[in-house]
Every structure is written in structure tokens, then in C-alpha cells.
Amino acid sequence: xxxxxxxxxxxxxxxxxxxxxxxxxxxxxxxxxxxxxxxxxxxxxxxxxxxxxxxxxxxxxxxxxxxxxxxxxxxxxxxxxxxxxxxxxxxxxxxxxxxxxxxxxxxxxxxxxxxxxxxxxxxxxxxxxxxxxxxxxxxxxxxxxxxxxxxxxxxxxxxxxxxxxxxxxxxxxxxxxxxxxxxxxxxxxxxxxxxxxxxxxxxxxxxxxxxxxxxxxxxxxxxxxxxxxxxxxxxxxxxxxxxxxxxxxxxxxxxxxxxxxxxxxxxxxxxxxxxxxxxxxxxxxxxxxxxxxxxxxxxxxxxxxxxxxxxxxxxxxxxxxxxxxxxxxxxxxxxxxxxxxxxxxxxxxxxxxxxxxxxxxxxxxxxxxxxxxxxxxxxxxxxxxxxxxxxxxxxxxxxxxxxxxxxxxxxxxxxxxxxxxxxxxxxxxxxxxxxxxxxxxxxxx
Amino acid sequence: xxxxxxxxxxxxxxxxxxxxxxxxxxxxxxxxxxxxxxxxxxxxxxxxxxxxxxxxxxxxxxxxxxxxxxxxxxxxxxxxxxxxxxxxxxxxxxxxxxxxxxxxxxxxxxxxxxxxxxxxxxxxxxxxxxxxxxxxxxxxxxxxxxxxxxxxxxxxxxxxxxxxxxxxxxxxxxxxxxxxxxxxxxxxxxxxxxxxxxxxxxxxxxxxxxxxxxxxxxxxxxxxxxxxxxxxxxxxxxxxxxxxxxxxxxxxxxxxxxxxxxxxxxxxxxxxxxxxxxxxxxxxxxxxxxxxxxxxxxxxxxxxxxxxxxxxxxxxxxxxxxxxxxxxxxxxxxxxxxxxxxxxxxxxxxxxxxxxxxxxxxxxxxxxxxxxxxxxxxxxxxxxxxxxxxxxxxxxxxxxxxxxxxxxxxxxxxxxxxxxxxxxxxxxxxxxxxxxxxxxxxxxx
Numbered sequence: 068x069x070x071x072x073x074x075x076x077x078x079x080x081x082x083x084x085x086x087x088x089x090x091x092x093x094x095x096x097x098x099x100x101x102x103x104x105x106x107x108x109x110x111x112x113x114x115x116x117x118x119x120x121x122x123x124x125x126x127x128x129x130x131x132x133x134x135x136x137x138x139x140x141x142x143x144x145x146x147x148x149x150x151x152x153x154x155x156x157x158x159x160x161x162x163x164x165x166x167x168x169x170x171x172x173x174x175x176x177x178x179x180x181x182x183x184x185x186x187x188x189x190x191x192x193x194x195x196x197x198x199x200x201x202x203x204x205x206x207x208x209x210x211x212x213x214x215x216x217x218x219x220x221x222x223x224x225x226x227x228x229x230x231x232x233x234x235x236x237x238x239x240x241x242x243x244x245x246x247x248x249x250x251x252x253x254x255x256x257x258x259x260x261x262x263x264x265x266x267x268x269x270x271x272x273x274x275x276x277x278x279x280x281x282x283x284x285x286x287x288x289x290x291x292x293x294x295x296x297x298x299x300x301x302x303x304x305x306x307x308x309x310x311x312x313x314x315x316x317x318x319x320x321x322x323x324x325x326x327x328x329x330x331x332x333x334x335x336x337x338x339x340x341x342x343x344x345x346x347x348x349x350x351x352x353x354x355x356x357x358x359x360x361x362x363x364x365x366x367x368x369x370x371x372x373x374x375x376x377x378x379x380x381x382x383x384x385x386x387x388x389x390x391x392x393x394x395x396x397x398x399x400x401x402x403x404x405x406x407x408x409x410x411x412x413x414x415x416x417x418x419x420x421x422x423x424x425x426x427x428x429x430x431x432x433x434x435x436x437x438x439x440x441x442x443x444x445x446x447x448x449x450x451x452x453x454x455x456x457x458x459x460x461x462x463x464x465x466x467x468x469x470x471x472x473x474x475x476x477x478x479x480x481x482x483x484x485x486x487x488x489x490x491x492x493x494x495x496x497x498x499x500x501x502x503x504x505x506x507x508x509x510x511x512x
Numbered sequence: 513x514x515x516x517x518x519x520x521x522x523x524x525x526x527x528x529x530x531x532x533x534x535x536x537x538x539x540x541x542x543x544x545x546x547x548x549x550x551x552x553x554x555x556x557x558x559x560x561x562x563x564x565x566x567x568x569x570x571x572x573x574x575x576x577x578x579x580x581x582x583x584x585x586x587x588x589x590x591x592x593x594x595x596x597x598x599x600x601x602x603x604x605x606x607x608x609x610x611x612x613x614x615x616x617x618x619x620x621x622x623x624x625x626x627x628x629x630x631x632x633x634x635x636x637x638x639x640x641x642x643x644x645x646x647x648x649x650x651x652x653x654x655x656x657x658x659x660x661x662x663x664x665x666x667x668x669x670x671x672x673x674x675x676x677x678x679x680x681x682x683x684x685x686x687x688x689x690x691x692x693x694x695x696x697x698x699x700x701x702x703x704x705x706x707x708x709x710x711x712x713x714x715x716x717x718x719x720x721x722x723x724x725x726x727x728x729x730x731x732x733x734x735x736x737x738x739x740x741x742x743x744x745x746x747x748x749x750x751x752x753x754x755x756x757x758x759x760x761x762x763x764x765x766x767x768x769x770x771x772x773x774x775x776x777x778x779x780x781x782x783x784x785x786x787x788x789x790x791x792x793x794x795x796x797x798x799x800x801x802x803x804x805x806x807x808x809x810x811x812x813x814x815x816x817x818x819x820x821x822x823x824x825x826x827x828x829x830x831x832x833x834x835x836x837x838x839x840x841x842x843x844x845x846x847x848x849x850x851x852x853x854x855x856x857x858x859x860x861x862x863x864x865x866x867x868x869x870x871x872x873x874x875x876x877x878x879x880x881x882x883x884x885x886x887x888x889x890x891x892x893x894x895x896x897x898x899x900x901x902x903x904x905x906x907x908x909x910x911x912x913x914x915x916x917x918x919x920x921x922x923x924x925x926x927x928x929x930x931x932x933x934x935x936x937x938x939x940x941x942x943x944x945x946x947x948x949x950x951x952x953x954x955x956x957x
Contacts, residue, residue: 069665150661167665
């Protein structure tokens, strides 16, 4: 294997990760003749992360929130996309190592984002369901739908409730949006799909270790989101920490328990830094310490942007929130600054422009904090809808999502509740087979 | 586990399989107060099989051709859907055995369809790609797209061609439609997505053992489909049989070879009869011998319909073609006849009404044989489109498919070319883990 990136006399910018930050940077650089862009991503698509919960709850098809990178960069001859895993960086050789082989760089931009933080709780890692990738969202959807199928066939009420009940851990936007949607499904589509099941038996619990939901939002939004969820019948427990989960029962630090087979873990994230960076550049939550130009401490040719980067401003002493906007804004500015560097102009300092934040609780209910104005309810939901639609790349998908949502809204449509089990790719089976026979060799000898 | 089907004083009709035949029958019986319907299917959806090739070639989303059974039967209290595998039938106990446990029946209808026939060629089973389920179609799509990604990174031209070239075995509608679509992609979307690859190197071959394509169609349609494919640059080889495939090279019976990593096997089907039936009721291709009332030979309470059934008429001495129409028509009539039996009226004999057949070769090209009229080209394609759209259940999906197709047609849209790898469900991993440790136990002792 060989990445086969052609040699040119342009400066090569290697971007690792095609999330909000990496994609924005690559798009801005794609039109500049000064650079050759190598975009390395694990999948051949960009994922629109804010809508994972819609995929998990069968409100949207996965492909509505995924954007093939090759479609985005179809006409850009100076962008080279490679779908592979990066194994590490060797700063002294100015090279990143990938599963396809080494890729030398002039500038390296680390935009690898963040992943679920299970806080090293082995039982939770093994038994709880995360939701930080589209395949995890699909797995969650399949699991939930399969649970209802299984609930038809179990022998005891205890088993049935264990399958139907859901515990969501983490009262951030993901947890709140997921609980709101599940509570609505319990009221509408699920009883229609499963007339043989009694959905008054289905409990939805939201566990939050802090004293309020939607931590970084306004008190007004926190209060309203709690009210909305309680009206929808979600059992919200604040100031509560999960200690353990054995696949059947969730145990809290205070000793109380909830009987449920399903724990969805949305309690925190940790950054995905690259192997090969010195330990002293890693800060809290594994984030890479960068200056106001997104330059990694001690390097002039390595940058980090978005969730994986930790940049402090006066207003943000602990770094920016790990959401789309800082990543997008940093990607944009870094494109400008890279150009300024090669043109020997001084770079511009980054300042985060907080555009506000919002969360949706159910169909027609949301909370919105704008810098000078906060509001809740149906108009907030319309705002949320509009902002999310507008931020989605590509006309076709925007229309498809809009049509889809409107249709769902009007009809409680249920054509998406499919349990599609993908066959394992032969390669994986071969690898597993090999592992099996290797282990058996070990046992034999 | 227990299927938990409530006992009523209605006659219980157990239908195994929710393909065209089983679904039709269940829908017709769902409105009759005389029957309790138990519909057992491996998945929670009906698959619209004629469009698998569109999913495989990223022309349609999988969910556009899948219909959740619970949505179809949302308001029918007398239909009980169970998503499980049937392991066999015990006619003397009037019971089918499922993974959930035994289900007694008054009437049993076997509508289990057909699967790929590899003719017991072990190498082909292991290395070739079938396309008889939506998950196989998705696997095929992922494999093809991953091949192009891999082709960017291999070291030699031979390896690159091996990845890009495709050999399709079987010149029926599936093989013809697949080759036509692949040839169009080679000309349009693929060069745009992969500007670094040279698509004049991509060979598409269609291998057919008979002397013509689309065996059962008119000579006129056979000739035109061959011409269309050759114009699109497909290398069609008639009167040729595949002998072996080692994952890199296809070998024919005549000793000639084609270098390709990709063999798509569409060369034949075999029926999926149930275990527990006496051997003498099985005919050619594993099909279950039935009389003109779809009654299985020797039983008054067991029926078979569709691809799995072998009914002969004067005009059809070898049974009906294994396509949607006979299954639909048999399902419809069997619903009527079941009612006539319980009302002590004589049943009506089945006669297959051949509505014609058609195949599409590419965007805007098709061949159509109607009973008294045969035509080809763009108008045939419009006919094909119309007929397929009209046969699809459910307004939402019909509109979605139509929009999608029109959009693709006008823009060569490429938002579907996603390689989504699903995480293996934990249950499967557990099962594999158990198998692993069991095997290791065996080795140890």
C-alpha cells in the first residue's frame, strides 16, 4: 500500500479529520493555488453530528446527515482524499503515518475531534450504548427496535420492562434531545406499531450529575427544558451519578437502582489527539494546547482545530465549548492564516464569536439562547430547524431533510423503522477467522 | 422465549415469509374477521426485490425499497407479526418451530421465496458476491466503493485493474440491469468522484451460459438488450460457463480467464423450502410441488406460494417464472380460496395471467414485452419506471423514490455513495466470542 499522493511544488497541507473544522478548512484551501490539500478521514463522508439523535430515533435516514467527501470536492484537482486511519505523527520527519503508509507534510492540521468518554468504567464501556458516530446511532436504532420485537416474546413482565425502559446518562443537548424524541415516540408511533405492547410500562429516565440540564445554557433555557421533559413524562434525576451497569440494572453512587437493559451514554467526551505528540502539549480531556493561531505549542508547522484543540481566551479560560461553531470558525481563520504565512504576512488572532446555542426537546419545542435574546417553545423550534437546515451542506440533502421532517411532522410517518443488519464485510470475517486460528495455535502449542 | 400469540376462536393462518406473495396474502386476510393472521418474517420489513441492483449501485437508498411490516399492518388487530427465523414444520402437530418457540397453525402458508444458487461451487460461495437480499446489495455497494478507494493506494497497475474490473455472472434481468448501471457510472459519476483514477481501465464483463441474454423474453428484447450493453461498452460473453474463481482470476470452462477481484453472482436461484416436509413434495430447484390451489401434495392445511412453489399449468410445464407476478397473483387467490374453504364453498383454480416482462439497461433504455406488443428504448424505460413505481406499496415511498430517481436522472447526483460500516451488534460479537471459547475448549480437551 502507498498513499500515492503526487509530488508538486505547492505547499502540502495534510488535514486529519473531515468534521466541521477539517471540512471547512479543506473547502477554503481547495480554491487556492498555493496549496496541495490532503484530506485524511476514516470514512468517505462528513458526518453532521448534531442530528445523530434523529438517526438513532428513526426520524432521519443516515444518508440525510452524511455527505460523501468526494461529492463535496468533486471538481478540486488539488484536493486528495484518502480514506484511512492515521496511526501517528513523526514531527521530526514532518510525516504522518497512516494505514496506507507515510504521508509527508509541510503543514499538518489535526482535526480529529472527540469521542465518548466512559471515564474508564469497564462495565459501562461494555454494556452501555454510545452515540458519537453514525454507525453508533444506527446500532442504537437497531437495538431499540429489536428490543420491542423481543418484548413481544419474553416470558415475564420484568424482562419486558427491562427491554422497553431506557436510561439516558448525561443532560447535555444529546441527552435532552434523545429523551424528548423517545418520549414522543412512546406517545405516538410506538403504540401504533406494537399494539400488543403496553407503552405506559415504558420508562424513560435522564440522569445528570450536575444540578441542571443543558449546563452551559441560560437558566431560563435550563428551567424550560426540564419542564418540557417532565411534561413529556421523562423521569429526570439531577445531581445523580451512575456508578455501575451490569446490562440489566443501573446503580447510582447514592445506592439507588433502575431496572433497564438499555443505557445510552451521553455523559461526556474526550479528545482524540494523535500518537507521537509530546505529552506536554496535551491538556484537560486529552485536548491539544494551541495558541491563538491554532499552532500547537512548540511547533510552527502543526495545528489543531475544533474539539481536539484547547485554546484559551479571556472569556474562555477552559477552552471553547466542543461544538460545531468553534471548529468552523477556527477552520476558516486557519485557512486565511496559512495563506498569510506563505505570503509572509502576520497571522490574525482567533476570537470566538458565540452565535448562541439551542436544543430541541420534541416536535415543536426547543430552547434558544442568542447573545442578547432568549426564547423557548414553538418559535424556538422553528429557529432551531431553520438554523440546522441552513448549516447543512449541499442543496439536495437540505431539501431531502426538510421534506422528510415536514412529512414526519404531519403524519408521524414510520417508514424508517427498519432493522437493517449489515453483513459483516468478508475482510473482517477473514481477520476474525485468522485471529481465531492464531489463538487456537497458541492453545495447541 | 415464547411467541405469545393470543388464542382466539378464529382460524389461525400462519404465513412464513413477507415477500410479494406472503405480504399480498396477509393484506387480503387482514380485513377478514374469519382469520387470525400470524406473519413470520426474518426481518421487520418487506423487500422490494426488483430494485436491489439500484441499491447496489448507489442509485437508491436502502430504505426506499424497504417497507416496515408494522407500518403496513399498523391498524390490523388480527395480524400478529413475529420477526424470527423458522426452523421447520411438524405437520402432524400442525405446528411450525421458530427461534422464538413453536407456533401452532390451522393453515400454514410457506412463502419463503428463493435464494442465490451457487451450484455447490465452494470457491464461488466464498469469494463471489450474491445479490438476493438488501444487506447483500449494501455489502456489494460498500465493496465496490471501497475498491475504488483501495485502487488509489495499490502499488501495481495489475492490482488496480483487479480492484476496478467487474465480472457479472448470469444474463438475466439482474445481471443485465447491473451491468448497464455500472457501465453508466463508469462514464459519468465515477470519473468525477475519482479524478485520480483512469476509468478507461475499468472492464465490465457479463458472462452468460446460454446463447442469449434475458432468456425468457422475446428475441427482439434479447437482441436489443445485447446491443444496448455493447454500446455502453460491456464485454458480453454468451455460451460461456464459469468454472472457478480464486478471488483474483475467474476461470471459464473453456479455459479462458478474466483478471478481476470482483465476481457478482446472479446466475440462478434455488427455493427455500421448510425442513420437516417429506422429500417427495420437493421438485426441481428445491421448489415445493403444489396443485392448482397452491395446496402442497398430500396436505390439506399446508400451502406454498411464489418462488418456493412449483405449480404446473399446460402453458407452464416447468412451473411459473420465479418473479413477483405469480407470487402476487397466488397470494391474492389463496386469500379468496381460504375464505371459500371455511365457508364450505369449492375453491377456484389458479391460472397465471402473464402481464409481460421488462428489463432496464440504463438511464432511459429498457426492453418491454407485453403479451401482444414489444417495444424498446426510451418509451420502454418510461413504462418500466411507471410500472415499478406503481407496484411499490405506500405513498410516501413511492414519492420519495420518484423524487430520488428524477433527481439522479437530471444531475447524476452522488449523495448516496457512502461506505457506512455498521458496528456488529453486541449480541453477534458475544455469540462469536462464545464460539471462539467453545472451540478453544475443544482443542484443550
